[in-house]
Amino acid sequence: MFRQGALAVSPLCIAVIPWGLLAGSFAIEAGMNVMQSVAMSAIVFAGAAQLVATGLIKAGVGILTILLTTFFITSRHLLYSITMRPTISPLPLRWRLGLGFLLTDELFALCGNHSPKRFQPWYALGAGLWFYISWNLATLAGIFAGKYIPNLDELGLDFAIAATFIAIVIPTIQRWSVLISVLVAMFASVVAEALAIEGGLMIASLLAMICGYSIERIFGNTTFEHLNKKEEQA
Structure with a gap:
């Protein structure tokens, strides 16, 4: 089930590569060092929020404004968690915390409509963890590309954001x-x-x-x- 989950999310992992490249290079452009840029992807793990927050950091906006903005951008995850609560709540705490951290638009698209009987924790973990690894590898590549390839943000990579969400929404x-x-x-x-x-x-x-x-x-x-x-x- 873990392997099946990883395979199921792989097309979305490929689609999100340009998005990750953009997020990583944008962080370097905003003045972050390599460690800060890597930590942002590893800890925040939210593409849209990262791009917006990075832009606000680059503009010198205060921390309160950044927190409020990212809160509203990622508030949809509250709806995701409410939808999946009947499925996730019977699981042990370690599963709830792990899957809660890995819950993204992509994971919700795969598992959000699963009934408690159909839901497989190892399937969700495989999908969520593989997407997490793929996102961080893509942003890491973007971090190093941002140091050596100028004007990476002008290559139209931001279209990957729209393309990813279209791929998520259409099947639903x-x-x-x-x-x-x-x-x-x-x-x-x-x-x-x-x-x-x-x-x-x-x-x-x-x-x-x-x-x-x-x-x-x-x-x-x-x-x-x-x-x-x-x-x-x-």
């Missing part, structure tokens, strides 16, 4: 409420960016959640497969 679109949420978030975020609205990403996220929740309340937890069966019966 199995219900109408989720599809509506994705479409609303996409449209609202593009409009907010075009109009230069501050906090547009947060506004788009809230609108998407409200619309998705409303659709589910009105029409129920309807999947595409369920709708197709109804049409066949009709």
